Amino acid sequence: MSATDDAASDFAPDVTAAAEQAHDPRPRPKGRTDATPLIDRYAWHELAAIYAGIALFLFFLLAPFIEGFLVSLKPLSQLFSSPYRFIPENASFTAYLTMWQSVPGFARYIFNSIFISSVATVIVLLVVVPAAYAFSRFNFKGAGLVLGGFLAVNMFSGAVLIIPLFRLMRSLGILNTYAAMIVPGVAFLIPSAIWLLRTYMIRIPKELHEAAYMDGAGYLYTLRRVIIPIAMPGIIVVAITTFIGAYAQQFIFALTFNSKSEFMPLPVGLFAFFGKQEVIWNELMAASFVGIAPAMIVIIFLQRYLVGGLTAGAVKQ
Amino acid sequence: MRTERSTLIAWAFLAPALIYVLAIVAWPLVQTVILSFTDASLRKTTNWVGWANYDKIFNATFATVITRTFVWTFFSVLLKMILGTIGAVLLNAAVPGRHLFRILIMPPWIVPMAIGIFMWGWMYNGQFGMISGLLQRFGIVDGPVAWLAYGNTAFWATIVTDVWIGVPIVTIYFLAAIQAIPKDLYEAAWTDGAGRWYRFRRITLPLIVPAIITMSMLSLIATFNSFDIIWILTQGGPNGATTTMIIDTYQTAIGSRKYGEGAARAVVICIFLSLFSLAYFRVTRRLHPEGSK
Numbered sequence: 001m002s003a004t005d006d007a008a009s010d011f012a013p014d015v016t017a018a019a020e021q022a023h024d025p026r027p028r029p030k031g032r033t034d035a036t037p038l039i040d041r042y043a044w045h046e047l048a049a050i051y052a053g054i055a056l057f058l059f060f061l062l063a064p065f066i067e068g069f070l071v072s073l074k075p076l077s078q079l080f081s082s083p084y085r086f087i088p089e090n091a092s093f094t095a096y097l098t099m100w101q102s103v104p105g106f107a108r109y110i111f112n113s114i115f116i117s118s119v120a121t122v123i124v125l126l127v128v129v130p131a132a133y134a135f136s137r138f139n140f141k142g143a144g145l146v147l148g149g150f151l152a153v154n155m156f157s158g159a160v161l162i163i164p165l166f167r168l169m170r171s172l173g174i175l176n177t178y179a180a181m182i183v184p185g186v187a188f189l190i191p192s193a194i195w196l197l198r199t200y201m202i203r204i205p206k207e208l209h210e211a212a213y214m215d216g217a218g219y220l221y222t223l224r225r226v227i228i229p230i231a232m233p234g235i236i237v238v239a240i241t242t243f244i245g246a247y248a249q250q251f252i253f254a255l256t257f258n259s260k261s262e263f264m265p266l267p268v269g270l271f272a273f274f275g276k277q278e279v280i281w282n283e284l285m286a287a288s289f290v291g292i293a294p295a296m297i298v299i300i301f302l303q304r305y306l307v308g309g310l311t312a313g314a315v316k317q
Numbered sequence: 318m319r320t321e322r323s324t325l326i327a328w329a330f331l332a333p334a335l336i337y338v339l340a341i342v343a344w345p346l347v348q349t350v351i352l353s354f355t356d357a358s359l360r361k362t363t364n365w366v367g368w369a370n371y372d373k374i375f376n377a378t379f380a381t382v383i384t385r386t387f388v389w390t391f392f393s394v395l396l397k398m399i400l401g402t403i404g405a406v407l408l409n410a411a412v413p414g415r416h417l418f419r420i421l422i423m424p425p426w427i428v429p430m431a432i433g434i435f436m437w438g439w440m441y442n443g444q445f446g447m448i449s450g451l452l453q454r455f456g457i458v459d460g461p462v463a464w465l466a467y468g469n470t471a472f473w474a475t476i477v478t479d480v481w482i483g484v485p486i487v488t489i490y491f492l493a494a495i496q497a498i499p500k501d502l503y504e505a506a507w508t509d510g511a512g513r514w515y516r517f518r519r520i521t522l523p524l525i526v527p528a529i530i531t532m533s534m535l536s537l538i539a540t541f542n543s544f545d546i547i548w549i550l551t552q553g554g555p556n557g558a559t560t561t562m563i564i565d566t567y568q569t570a571i572g573s574r575k576y577g578e579g580a581a582r583a584v585v586i587c588i589f590l591s592l593f594s595l596a597y598f599r600v601t602r603r604l605h606p607e608g609s610k
Contacts, residue, residue, distance in 0.1 A: 039507045040411035046513070053407045054418055057400070061422050061484065064436035067447045071439060113429075131334035138327035146335065153342050155594045157542035159563045160583050163352060163570045164345035187341035190334055219326050248429045251545045256571055267431030271549060274435055281439055288432045296427075 072096070072285035096290070099283035105261055106287055109269035114294055116181050116254075116265055117246035123186045124242045128193040129235065133223050135194070136201035137209060147198075150191040158184060158252045169257050180257035181250065181265065189245050193238050200234025201227065243298055266291045346587070352580035359574050370581035379565075383585075386561040389476060390540045396480045397540075398533050401487030402525070406517065408488065409495045419492070426485035434549045437478045441465050441550070468558030471551050475559050478546050483539070487532055494528035495521060527604040534597040538590060562586050 042050065073091040100106055135143060158165070169180045204227060212222040228235065250265040258264065264272070270287060273279070353370055357363045408419055425433055440447050443463025452458045464474045498521065506516050544563050547553060553560035553568060560568070566586060570579025 039504060042410075042412070047412065050407060050410045050412055053403070054412075057404050057407060058418065058421055060400075061425055061481065063447065064433060064440055064481070065424060065428075067440055068436040127333040127337055130330040134327040134330035138323055138330075140324040140327045143327075146331065150334075150338065152594065153338055155538045155542075155590050156342065156346070156587070157544060157563070159542065159544045159567055160586050160590070161342065161345040161349060162567060163576050163579050163583065164348035165341070166571070167348075167576075168341075168345065184341055187338055190338055194334060219330075223330075244427065250429070251431050252548075252567075255548075267429055270435060271431060274438065274549070281445075284435060285439065288435055291432055292428050 068285045068288060072282050072289060074282055076280065076282060093286075095282040095286040099280075099287045099290075102280055102283050103270070103273055103287055105264075105269065106290075108262060109264055109266040110291060110294065112178075112263060112269075113247060113250060113265040113267075113291070116178060116185070116250060117243050119178070120182050120186050120189060120246040121239055121243045123182070124189050124193050124246075125235065125239055128190060128197055128238065129228065130223065131190075131194050132197035132201050133227055135198045136204070137227075147195075150194055153188065153191045158188060158249075162252070162256060165253075166256060176258050176260045176263065178263055181254045181263070184253050184257070185246060185249055188249065189242050192245070193242050196241065197231070197234055197238045200237075201231055204230055240298055247294070247298075349580045349583050349587070352576055353584045355577045355580075357576035357580070366577065370577050374578060374581055374585075379582075382560055382562055382565050385472075386541070386563075389472065389559075389561055390537060390543075393476045393479045393483070393540045393543075394533055394536045396476070397483045397487050397536055398529055400480065400484050401491050401532070402529065404484065404488035405491035405495055405525075406521065408492055419489075422485050422488055424485075425481050430482060430545050431549060433482060434478060434546055437474075437481070438465075438550060441474050465551055466555060468555055471555055471559050475547050475550055478550065479540060479543055482546070483536060487536065490532050491525060491528055494525045498524045530604060531597075531601055534593065534600060538593050538597070541586075541590065541593065562589075 070087065072095050073093065075092065075094065103109075134140075135147060165184050166175075169175050169183070172179075172183075174180045174183065208226055208230070209222060212226050217225070251267050251271075254265050254268040255271070258268075261269070261272075270284065270291065273284060273287075354365060354367060355363045356366045356369075404422065408415055408422070439445075441449075441464035443449050443461040443466065446464075448464065449458070449462045453461065462470065464470045502520050502524075503516055506520060511519070542563060543561070544567065547559050547561060547564050548567070551559045553564040562582065563586065566579055566582040569575050569582055573579075
């Protein structure tokens with residue numbers, strides 16, 4: 001039990017926020033107008049070293065995006081010229097227009113990606129909300145074991161189970177359909193979603209359940225009318241992380257279980273484009289950036305709700 | 318009586334998720350083991366072959382693949398931990414702009430993996446890619462280096478990309494661990510005249526060791542399973558230089574349609590993964606004893 005509980009805290013997203021809050025009201029040196037505590041004062045060379053370190057670190061993490069973006073602006077002729085030039089000369093957004101013709105079905109790939117992620121998210125929520133409710137509300141034998149079992153799913157990737165999954169998809173007759181990508185994907189999204197939502201639901205006071213029970217409400221009614229509304233911020237966070245997970249995960253299943261181009265999600269659609277002998281790099285990069293956009297838009301929403309959901313603590317105690 | 322009924326209800330609420338995962342993860346796992354003892358392929362008939370698949374795969378080539386997987390995983394996890402620790406310490410420094418920097422480290426983690434990997438594919442391009450281009454510009458290498466074309470460089474190139482994807486989450490986790498350290502420890506040491514490096518070595522590092530161990534175990538499992546990066550960049554090539562166990566299994570099972578042999582390879586992976594998970598649970602239990610919450 002302790003192991004599973006600890007693992008829950010490992011994945012709980014509120015650690016940073018909580019630590020930040022506990023950290024911020026630092027003792028301030030008295031009689032100073034400058035708010036920075038003495039211990040956090042840096043000599044100029046320390047400051048320079050820190051900024052240099054951060055710059056290097058960020059460069060490593062962001063270089064592919066910077067380079068990718070610059071490439072998307074370069075005309076092909078300049079792209080394939082030596083010597084290497086970092087900054088594009090006649091930058092233009094032409095690739096962002098021409099790619100719609102060169103990557104046939106590009107709009108379709110984006111639609112497929114969003115569609116697959118959305119359906120997967122809905123299915124995950126449908127099975128995860130009652131399951132998280134069960135884990136947070138009831139103390140029953142085997143709860144710890146089942147929770148641990150869900151966690152164990154996280155240790156397998158789809159690649160390990162690809163053979164039986166392929167046969168399963170074939171016998172279900174759903175190879176080369178959306179379902180072949182959604183059905184296995186959902187299974188790998190359920191465990192994290194349960195763990196995350198459970199930590200939200202546990203914070204809902206037991207008295208609320210009791211009160212609903214005393215008023216004669218059934219469990220299903222309580223879940224629907226009491227728990228779900230209160231846990232909404234948590235459910236939204238889970239929905240968003242699941243959506244992102246589903247968007248990021250679309251590779252191996254889509255690569256293996258679907259060969260029809262009209263159902264391909266963006267990563268696999270672009271991979272086919274990537275695999276061609278003469279890759280039109282500026283368009284590939286432009287397509288990648290447009291493809292990232294939906295995920296990025298979701299992230300912007302995530303930040304707002306994540307903060308709101310965490311600070312509200314799901315419910316006032 | 319009420320407890321019995323509520324237990325039943327609890328299982329009812331649990332049932333959809335449980336059945337789903339059992340059907341799509343647990344049952345296929347069992348099937349993998351069963352398949353590994355058959356000669357299943359695209360042919361209609363399937364026969365029991367006993368340990369023949371295992372006999373067939375345990376040879377020098379497979380031993381090389383296992384060693385390669387461990388070396389690949391080891392360096393990838395090691396680099397993630399080192400960079401994650403450095404990143405967390407840097408981002409913890411009370412300098413202006415740190416909140417922005419903490420957001421700026423996220424993209425590799427947030428962006429769909431495959432798309433980040435495409436960008437690395439271009440970076441590694443020998444003729445026109447950024448790495449080769451900049452190295453030539455600064456005169457570090459003489460001519461273009463096609464990173465993915467040679468076994469040795471491809472091996473390290475895939476590791477670097479894997480580290481790139483893994484570092485953000487490791488950094489954030491370590492940052493949280495650092496911020497959970499009581500501030501009075503630092504203040505006490507500071508009052509006694511301890512320098513920054515001393516405080517890092519004697520306070521920060523020892524106190525985040527549990528976080529480092531926990532994260533490296535989790536990272537080990539994830540890295541061992543890494544598929545997308547290698548498949549997109551090299552498909553296990555050149556000449557098998559980046560063929561890890563996962564890639565090898567996929568090639569055997571899906572590429573050559575040898576389900577039985579592929580399943581035997583998958584079983585070997587599962588055994589390693591189970592050992593890692595067991596170690597993870599034991600270690601976390603020791604690091605965070607009961608009642609620490």
